[in-house]
Amino acid sequence: MSDPTATSNLVTDLSTASVSDALDSLGLPGSLHGIGALRQGQRTVGPVFTVTYEPVDEAGGTVGDFLDDVPAGAVILIDNAGRTDCTVWGGIMSQIAHARGIAGTVIHGTCRDVAIATDAGYPIWSVSRFMRTGKDRVRVAAVQTAVTVDGVLIHPGDILVADDDGAVAVPAARWDEVADIARRIDRVEDAIVEAVRGGASLAEARARHGYHSLQTPNDQTRKDPS
Numbered sequence: 001m002s003d004p005t006a007t008s009n010l011v012t013d014l015s016t017a018s019v020s021d022a023l024d025s026l027g028l029p030g031s032l033h034g035i036g037a038l039r040q041g042q043r044t045v046g047p048v049f050t051v052t053y054e055p056v057d058e059a060g061g062t063v064g065d066f067l068d069d070v071p072a073g074a075v076i077l078i079d080n081a082g083r084t085d086c087t088v089w090g091g092i093m094s095q096i097a098h099a100r101g102i103a104g105t106v107i108h109g110t111c112r113d114v115a116i117a118t119d120a121g122y123p124i125w126s127v128s129r130f131m132r133t134g135k136d137r138v139r140v141a142a143v144q145t146a147v148t149v150d151g152v153l154i155h156p157g158d159i160l161v162a163d164d165d166g167a168v169a170v171p172a173a174r175w176d177e178v179a180d181i182a183r184r185i186d187r188v189e190d191a192i193v194e195a196v197r198g199g200a201s202l203a204e205a206r207a208r209h210g211y212h213s214l215q216t217p218n219d220q221t222r223k224d225p226s
Helices: 004-009 016-025 065-069 091-099 114-120 172-197 202-208
Strands: 044-055 075-079 104-111 124-129 138-143 147-149 152-154 159-163 166-170
Touching: 016 159, 016 166, 016 172, 044 104, 065 091, 065 138, 075 147, 075 159, 091 104, 091 114, 104 159, 166 172
Parallel strands: 044 075, 075 104, 104 124
Antiparallel strands: 044 138, 044 159, 147 152, 159 166
């Protein structure tokens, strides 16, 4: 699933909460702690295009030219080691990425030019926002290599889902399995709400539909408890 043209085959309506629960049920990491939506109402899903930053030295280096190589439909994942003292994404990049059909940017670090990204309708998730430039402070160290964010190992082409609750990464080879479990979790939670509306207590409805073990790692999580 490393081909970004495969995004049309991705399930796009799954929430990060359901995907995270599905990963838990399989004993897989994936939730990227500390990274949140730049503004509410954003969501995206797509194959990851990874970018790693490092502190600049006397040799210099660039901060954003990699954008020329990102295909439409990809989600850019930038790892700047969680630094919040200088930005690695700004208004020029938001406008160009939006124009080129890039699905969004997730930053283990900070961004700026929030108003420009908002006006363009370009979705961004980051640790924070801060106006100080990354030029002459950091540089691109690697593109399309594996990165580790909050203990989660992410390879180029893995699937990244992001919404109001944050961002979660799924190994490409496990995407179909994770998506299937996430859909089952959604059905169970919908059934619980309907049962309570029909007169059941919350405790009864949760017990009836196996709520408390939905994300517990075991073989039964692969079956539909509803």
